[in-house]
Amino acid sequence: MPFDPYRITGFEAFASKQLNRSTGVPELHGMILHLASVLSKKRSRSRICGFSLGKGGAEISTLQPGGATGRFEAIIATVMRLADFVRPLKMQIVVRSILMNQGESNAASTDLGLHYQSLLSDFNLRLKAVTGQRQDIVLQCVQPSSFANSSSGVRSILSASSTQDGRITLTGPTYWQKFTQDWLHHPSDAHFKGGELAAIAHLDGKNWSPMRVSKVSEVNPLTFDIAWTTRAALDTERVMEQRQYGLQFREGSSNYKSVRSQSLLPDGSVRCILRQGFGRGPRQLLVGLAGHGGTPVKREEVTIPRCNWRSASPAGYSTLDGNPLYRCAVHEQFYF
Numbered sequence: 001m002p003f004d005p006y007r008i009t010g011f012e013a014f015a016s017k018q019l020n021r022s023t024g025v026p027e028l029h030g031m032i033l034h035l036a037s038v039l040s041k042k043r044s045r046s047r048i049c050g051f052s053l054g055k056g057g058a059e060i061s062t063l064q065p066g067g068a069t070g071r072f073e074a075i076i077a078t079v080m081r082l083a084d085f086v087r088p089l090k091m092q093i094v095v096r097s098i099l100m101n102q103g104e105s106n107a108a109s110t111d112l113g114l115h116y117q118s119l120l121s122d123f124n125l126r127l128k129a130v131t132g133q134r135q136d137i138v139l140q141c142v143q144p145s146s147f148a149n150s151s152s153g154v155r156s157i158l159s160a161s162s163t164q165d166g167r168i169t170l171t172g173p174t175y176w177q178k179f180t181q182d183w184l185h186h187p188s189d190a191h192f193k194g195g196e197l198a199a200i201a202h203l204d205g206k207n208w209s210p211m212r213v214s215k216v217s218e219v220n221p222l223t224f225d226i227a228w229t230t231r232a233a234l235d236t237e238r239v240m241e242q243r244q245y246g247l248q249f250r251e252g253s254s255n256y257k258s259v260r261s262q263s264l265l266p267d268g269s270v271r272c273i274l275r276q277g278f279g280r281g282p283r284q285l286l287v288g289l290a291g292h293g294g295t296p297v298k299r300e301e302v303t304i305p306r307c308n309w310r311s312a313s314p315a316g317y318s319t320l321d322g323n324p325l326y327r328c329a330v331h332e333q334f335y336f
Helices: 005-009 026-041 071-089 112-131 152-162 188-207
Strands: 097-100 138-143 168-173 213-220 223-228 232-234 247-251 255-257 259-264 270-274 283-287 309-311 332-335
Touching: 026 097, 026 188, 071 112, 097 112, 097 188, 112 138, 112 152, 112 168, 138 152, 138 188, 152 168, 152 332, 168 188, 213 283, 213 332, 232 259, 247 259, 247 270
Parallel strands: 097 138, 138 168
Antiparallel strands: 213 223, 223 270, 232 309, 247 255, 247 283, 259 270, 283 332
C-alpha cells in the first residue's frame, strides 16, 4: 500500500495550494520542499511527512497540554495514527522538528521563552513514548516582528534559544519578509520563504546561529564597534531603511544616545559614532526594537520593528524565485 499521509491523517492535501492565501501551511510547505530536495540529492530512503495544526492568533497557553484549542493532544493523536500505519510497512516515525510561528499574542509576555521550554519538554515526553525514538525533538521558532510597545516576549524567545543547546532553534526575525497591508501579517509566499530558511537552520542543527550581537567594544567615549556572530552587510533594499538602521544606544531605562554615523569595518563589524557619551548607568545596545506603538497601536510600513544589518553571505537560496535568503539581525537588548 503506498504511503499517503493525507489519507492517514485526514488532512486535505496542500501541495496544489502552496501559495494560496487561504491555506495556513505555506511555511511548512516551504520547509518540507527544501528538505525533500536535499534528501533526493543524497538518495535517502527517508520519507518526509508534515502536518499543520496551528491556529491563527493563538496564545501560547492554548497550545500546551490541556489547552483550550486541543492542539497539543491533536498532534499526539496524529503521530500515533501515523506510527500505527507505518509499523506493518517496517517503517518508523521519527519526529525531528516542530515548526512554531507564534508570538504576536504574547509579545509582551516576559515568560514566553519559558513556556517554549516547557512545551518542548512536554512534546519530548509524549512523542518519544509514541515513536520510541531516542533523538530529541527540536522546536523551530521565529521572532515575530509585528510586536508593538513591548518586546519582552519576543526577546525571551532569543533567551530561550540561547540556553537550550540547539533544542530550541531560532531562525531569526520576520521583518525581512513581505507584509500584508495591515503591517501585521505576511502573505503566503513570504511564509514559504520563511519555511525555506527554517529548513536551512534545521539542517545546520547545532551549527546554526541567527545573526546577533556578540560583543560591543569601546574605542573611545563616543565610538563603539559592534561585532556580530556573522560578517555584517547593510541592506536598505530588502528591508525599508530604519532610523539609525535600527540600532539604538541607551543608558538606563530612558536615556537614549543619538547615533552620528555608522560604518562597516573590513572585518564585518559595525562602527557607531555617538553624539553624546555615557555616564555611569547601565549601557545597552537595542537592535530592531523601535517600531509599532501608541494606544491604540498605530501600524504603518515605516513603523515595522526592524534592523538594516544582515549577514554578508546568504544562508541559502529560495526555490520560489532563486533570490538569496539571509540571516537578519535579531531583536535583542545587549548590555555591555
